[in-house]
Amino acid sequence: MIAGSRALNQPRREPQQRRENVFKKNCVHRADGGLIAGAAVARAQDSGALLELLVKKGLISDQEAEDVRSDLVKENAGTAAGKLKLSTPLTELEIYGDARVRYEIRTAKSGAPDTIDSPSDSTQRNRARYRLRLGLRGTLVDDWFFGLRLETSTNPRSANITFGDDSSVNGPFSKDSDRISVGQAYLGYIGLRDFTFTVGRMPNPFVTTTMTWDPDINPEGLAEQWKHTFNISSGSHSSASTGSYSKDGTSTVAASQTSEPSTMSIDVFANFAQFVYDDTNPENPVGPAPNGIPQKDAYLLGWQIGAKVNFTKTMYLQLAPTLYNYTGNGDSFNTHFSGDPAFKVTDPTTGVVTTVTPNQTGVNSLLVFDMPGEFGWTFHEIPMRVFSDFAVNFNGDDRAAAAGHPDKGDNRYAYQIGLGIGKVKVKHDWEASVAWQHVDQYAVDPNLVDSDIYDSRVNIEGVAVRLGYAVTDAITANLTYGYGWQIDNNLGTGGVGDAFSLNPLREYQIFQADLSVKF
Amino acid sequence: MKTKTLLLTLGWALFASQAHADRLVIKGSDTLGAKLVPQLAEAFKAQHPGTTFDIAAEGSTTGIAAIIDGTAQIGMASRRAKPVEVGTASGKGINMKPTIVAYDGIAVIVNSANPIKGLTKKQVEQIFTGEVTDWSAVGGRPGKISVYTRNTSSGTYSDFKELAMKKRDYAPSAQKMAGNEQIASEVGRNPSGVGYVGLAYTKAGGIKVAAIDGAVPSVQSVHAKTYPYARPTFYYTNGEPAGAAKEFLDFTIGPAGQKIVGQVGFVPIK
Incomplete structure (x- = not known):
């Protein structure tokens, strides 16, 4: 009622006053636009300082500033951003994610020492898949940060969902496998200079390659990171702090801090982590009778100390020696690893035939030294890089002996070397890479290796080629081809296969065609 | 007719x-x-x-x-x-x-028996967020600080949060009062009390105004905007x-x- 009567009695001077306000607001907008290239929210909020300055200079009165401020808030309230309410402790929030569709073909051939499948028996898996990841990450007051990412699939090494793989559950186009899981949920603190502390289910804090870690794995536990940049130029040294936390989770690959092409800098970093590998339920430090083997949680411990030497803005060398160790025994991975293929046993008295599947996941006798490295430069403005990884299991002898192959203790090494050309960042960028990889049966943890190129297996070597092209800034197309084969023909290709249960994979091929959108 | x-x-x-x-x-x-x-x-x-x-x-x-x-x-x-x-x-x-x-200046008030004469902006933030809970930490006599604030529907409650507390939350132990006069009255009765009131309420008995970084709320300091908690x-x-x-x-x-x-x-x- 009051509003209605007021509307009928608007003073005549209002249009003129409104025009003046529009003029002043435009002045503020123009000045503001030069100062702040931000969104409407930022403009409305940050104009306060500019208005204060104009008042202080005597160019406008407090009331005029108030009118402009009020108009800006009204404008902002009408925008999408203005309708979003965020909690006060939040200082920055980012919504991000990606979606990918993929078609892939995998083929495999059987071979010795498989005693069940016929030699050179071929099998093939064609599948269309999709992946969705949706995340929130942000910073909070007092130097805290957090991240949350939802992903399709429950597989730690893949967020892919295969089209039509669940039709038997509820009919065609069933949603049974189309489930959303928590991929990342972590909290961190960066209040101490050069340090980052993270707890939760987090992006991998280590510098790694696909030889030792599948990039889809988000380990759970604690991580402590330190990074410091030393600048070296013309005989003088200086050091600079650089926050080791980056919101995209790629904190461990240091960016060049050099300000001049002739200035060299060294990013020295250390990453430590204590991951809960397998939770025992219930705990029993003494162990149940009669064996008395203790039951306690299994931890994966990692220590990494490395450096990235930025010779110039575009030339760098990074090395990140790392040691991984496992403690405790958990209740799911405490059986000794074998990696051998399944075999059949006939009971001599009953004649019953039983299939025995040796263990493929045990983490016994793993003390792995790993050293990923990368050298990058540009050639005619095209980014180039040579990347490598080398790993050795110091307890390879014990792991081989426990697997029943005491003579195979030398199968403890893994290495990878590759060349990458180009880099996909924005529209029309392209990249190509080729890599050779060799992973012995007892070299690394088979539960962590990449699930695509060599089907989550060890005792396999081969080559992989990848091509990528940015169709737009957000859309990327990728083609991948991999060809691998069994290294030691007397051993299985250990690990739980991603597409095949066949063991060993005498030969293995993979082709993937991807179309991804990133936002 | x-x-x-x-x-x-x-x-x-x-x-x-x-x-x-x-x-x-x-x-x-x-x-x-x-x-x-x-x-x-x-x-x-x-x-x-x-x-x-x-x-x-x-x-x-x-x-x-x-x-x-x-x-x-x-x-x-x-x-x-x-x-x-x-x-x-x-x-x-x-x-x-x-x-x-x-215009108004939000004055930080303490009991008149409190030896504190002034506080820094940082100390005010620490006191009202509960980071500091004892007067000895800000140069006063040892004793637990009793924080009095306005209730959440108050504009002064919001303004003070923005002007003095970097938008942080008040201490959970802070007691919320309905008005300026109630805050002045409580602080006047409690030797360990601290609160804030509008400039018009600083003449109440038993209280005194603490200078903030050396500035006291006055007509001049509010007009000149040299007092940090001045507001329209x-x-x-x-x-x-x-x-x-x-x-x-x-x-x-x-x-x-x-x-x-x-x-x-x-x-x-x-």
Whole structure:
């Protein structure tokens, strides 16, 4: 009622006053636009300082500033951003994610020492898949940060969902496998200079390659990171702090801090982590009778100390020696690893035939030294890089002996070397890479290796080629081809296969065609 | 005769409606509504005998809400309308129009027996967020600090959070008071008390004002904006006011009204 009567009695001077306000607001907008290239929210909020300055200079009165401020808030309230309410402790929030569709073909051939499948028996898996990841990450007051990412699939090494793989559950186009899981949920603190502390289910804090870690794995536990940049130029040294936390989770690959092409800098970093590998339920430090083997949680411990030497803005060398160790025994991975293929046993008295599947996941006798490295430069403005990884299991002898192959203790090494050309960042960028990889049966943890190129297996070597092209800034197309084969023909290709249960994979091929959108 | 009766009836009805139109409903800030606006209303009524006032001082939030709901002609506020409130108003076709009617300085007060003479901005933040809980940590006598704040509907509550606390939350142990006078009264009774009040409430007994980084709230320091917790106070209306609301607003920001503003303890706009 009051509003209605007021509307009928608007003073005549209002249009003129409104025009003046529009003029002043435009002045503020123009000045503001030069100062702040931000969104409407930022403009409305940050104009306060500019208005204060104009008042202080005597160019406008407090009331005029108030009118402009009020108009800006009204404008902002009408925008999408203005309708979003965020909690006060939040200082920055980012919504991000990606979606990918993929078609892939995998083929495999059987071979010795498989005693069940016929030699050179071929099998093939064609599948269309999709992946969705949706995340929130942000910073909070007092130097805290957090991240949350939802992903399709429950597989730690893949967020892919295969089209039509669940039709038997509820009919065609069933949603049974189309489930959303928590991929990342972590909290961190960066209040101490050069340090980052993270707890939760987090992006991998280590510098790694696909030889030792599948990039889809988000380990759970604690991580402590330190990074410091030393600048070296013309005989003088200086050091600079650089926050080791980056919101995209790629904190461990240091960016060049050099300000001049002739200035060299060294990013020295250390990453430590204590991951809960397998939770025992219930705990029993003494162990149940009669064996008395203790039951306690299994931890994966990692220590990494490395450096990235930025010779110039575009030339760098990074090395990140790392040691991984496992403690405790958990209740799911405490059986000794074998990696051998399944075999059949006939009971001599009953004649019953039983299939025995040796263990493929045990983490016994793993003390792995790993050293990923990368050298990058540009050639005619095209980014180039040579990347490598080398790993050795110091307890390879014990792991081989426990697997029943005491003579195979030398199968403890893994290495990878590759060349990458180009880099996909924005529209029309392209990249190509080729890599050779060799992973012995007892070299690394088979539960962590990449699930695509060599089907989550060890005792396999081969080559992989990848091509990528940015169709737009957000859309990327990728083609991948991999060809691998069994290294030691007397051993299985250990690990739980991603597409095949066949063991060993005498030969293995993979082709993937991807179309991804990133936002 | 019938015609005469009809004219008299119409005349009475017109007079009655006119009298009804001069009833001003004002809601909102306790800082403005507890002292200043009632005195302004009295002075205004002396010049406009037909005008009646209905003043409710229950916090700036209630004043802004009253403009949005159309239940008051003037909303008193010691803070600016929040973007979410402006958005809600716009959605209802309400044009939130602020008019600065006075300036104020939020004074940090302690008990007059407290040896503390001044605090830094950092110390104020630490005290009101609960980071510091003992007077000895800020140069006082050992003893637990009792923090008094306004309640959440208060504009001063929001302003102080923004001006003095970097928008951080108040200490969970802080006791929320309904108005400035209650805070002044509690701090005056409690030797360990600390609170904040508008400039007009610093003359209460048993309290003293703590300088902030050496600056004390005064007409000069508020005008010059050298006092860190200085702020404007507002009347909010739905667009340009009209009728009695406009007359009262003009009176408030006019010479007579601003004289009262100064007398009550606020800082005049000119």
